[in-house]
Amino acid sequence: MNKKPLIFITNDDGYASKGFAAIVEVATRHGRVVAIAPEHTQSGMSHAITMFSPLYLRKVRDEEDVQVYACSGTPVDCVKMAYDYLLLNDRPDLNISGINHGSNSAISVLYSGTMGAAMEASFYGAPSIGLSLTDHSADADFDATCEFADKLIGKVLAERPAAPLCLNVNVPIGRPEEIKGHRVCRQTRGYWKEEFYCRKDPRGKDYFWLTGDFDNAEPDAPDTDEWALRNGYIAIVPVQVDMTDYKRMNEMEKLLE
């Protein structure tokens, strides 16, 4: 029986991304790693699951303490394949999703495949950490994220916080020495405002590219994740999945009388 902790890793950028390789390396310092990550990029896939096509799984790395699989489905599919198929007899002690190339702060938690997978993994009992760097580039510098992740993984494995626990960790761009520290935050209020680029395809049909900007509804609130990131701090938001709007329940009862 292998006594090292088991760390499950997934992401939404795909198994070949730099951020994924970076966190696998950090995790191996703390235990065994089993990872299932998407074959291809699944950014913006949120909590999507694959209902109308079958899933394929193939092993892409096989070492004593590091096994990596690529899955044809979404990030949440990867988690379900891990917990309800591959790891039925070897349950993880910790889940990590990332490191994402790009921020998943504020309302982006809802669109993010990284965070969809992190939440889903937390449902199975072990704590989940979603890790994102506010840099979309393929060759982003993950050193500061790795340094913080190393510390966080150690603390979570040592303390074993009560389940379910899911953390949305976003790291600002910068070398480790430029990061001011970390802040436990709440999710910033605000929405994405889209702009569609319209072009014509070679057959004369209009097509549209979705593009947008986040409209921060509370830019000056220092307890929010957006504020932390803009001021050089790592932002940590504990995430839960009861979406009930308790404050509106009485009003809705009256509306429907």
Added chain:
Amino acid sequence: MNKKPLIFITNDDGYASKGFAAIVEVATRHGRVVAIAPEHTQSGMSHAITMFSPLYLRKVRDEEDVQVYACSGTPVDCVKMAYDYLLLNDRPDLNISGINHGSNSAISVLYSGTMGAAMEASFYGAPSIGLSLTDHSADADFDATCEFADKLIGKVLAERPAAPLCLNVNVPIGRPEEIKGHRVCRQTRGYWKEEFYCRKDPRGKDYFWLTGDFDNAEPDAPDTDEWALRNGYIAIVPVQVDMTDYKRMNEMEKLLE
């Protein structure tokens, strides 16, 4: 200037589904309808957006007070195309997503394309109603859902509740006279437990079908949506999108000291 209220409709089963046709008919009793629905089924697509391919839009129905478009993207893409492209100068008074063929109660709110679209639409200011019937069949009986939706649409248009408002409405199977009434509920705790069917494709490779059951963590709680549905009531959960787990913030600050 047309003074009738404008009702925006979308869904996740696609523009050709029976539940979509049913709610479009109900909505026309209350105002003009502009709908953008997916070309094909998008069940389980959650809050996903299309980032790496362009979107197409085509008109499939064009009457004075009913215009329906099919969009190549996800349910949330449909909403964004409506609000940030098609309806820039004619803003909806109400959003409806559905009627979904199948339940979106409890944690399914997180996986549901119907509810992803309903939430997204609520961000733009008008109230949103996600409607689902607990019957997956293509030829489901939507009469009871339509009867309740007709009443709900009238009340919401008359009262104009404060924004953002998003309702997750699930209707049990049954003829209108069999429904016991409605209950404003909270989201039931519990998760889906999956089982993978493994088969071999013609080239000898394993493939997997995701299938599962909802594991209700509080089957006897009468204030939950699952309880309401199992007992013959329409379940209405007001939904909000701040996913911060406020109760864990102090604990996380201590963990990271």
